[in-house]
Amino acid sequence: MARGLDILGDPWGMLVLREVFFGNGRFDAMKSRLGAADSVLTKRLAALVDAGLLARQPYADGGRTRQEYVLTAKGEDALPVLNAVVLWAEKHLPAPSEQSHMFVMHTGCGARTTSADSCTACGERLTVRNTSWHSLTRTPDPVPLAAAPDPAGTTPHANGAAS
Numbered sequence: 001m002a003r004g005l006d007i008l009g010d011p012w013g014m015l016v017l018r019e020v021f022f023g024n025g026r027f028d029a030m031k032s033r034l035g036a037a038d039s040v041l042t043k044r045l046a047a048l049v050d051a052g053l054l055a056r057q058p059y060a061d062g063g064r065t066r067q068e069y070v071l072t073a074k075g076e077d078a079l080p081v082l083n084a085v086v087l088w089a090e091k092h093l094p095a096p097s098e099q100s101h102m103f104v105m106h107t108g109c110g111a112r113t114t115s116a117d118s119c120t121a122c123g124e125r126l127t128v129r130n131t132s133w134h135s136l137t138r139t140p141d142p143v144p145l146a147a148a149p150d151p152a153g154t155t156p157h158a159n160g161a162a163s
């Protein structure tokens with residue numbers, strides 16, 4: 001467990017991962033969403049790249065090429081950890097407001113799951129490809145999660161500039 005916490009035990013690191021799962025992997029968008037200082041964000045992104053959970057991917061920004069952050073397969077595998085944090089908080093911590101809730105949805109059957117690694121309604125294992133997160137402060141509808149880019153080089157499933 002200590003080895004895992006070296007990577008997954010840092011609050012800023014987990015919030016950075018949350019943003020990338022939400023498809024929000026561009027530095028400026030993450031910075032504005034998290035309200036983090038550049039140095040805080042830079043350090044966590046570097047640590048998550050070093051640990052192999054995130055990868056840098058170029059994208060065209062007007063005439064410039066910039067880097068955005070995408071999940072790797074190893075990063076995708078952290079989904080149940082983040083789901084568990086969301087579900088535990090929903091179960092045990094009071095929400096500051098009605099808008100503060102966040103739900104984990106299995107898009108395969110449309111149910112809201114209360115289990116981190118499989119759908120409580122139908123039993124299917126949850127992956128980034130069949131899971132949406134619904135943060136009421138972010139969007140009126142659940143957001144399908146981002147996935148690691150296809151190794152064949154096709155366009156990754158991402159949500160663009162979700163903010």
Ligand SMILES: [Zn+2]
Binds near residue numbers: 109119120
């Ligand atoms: Zn289901």
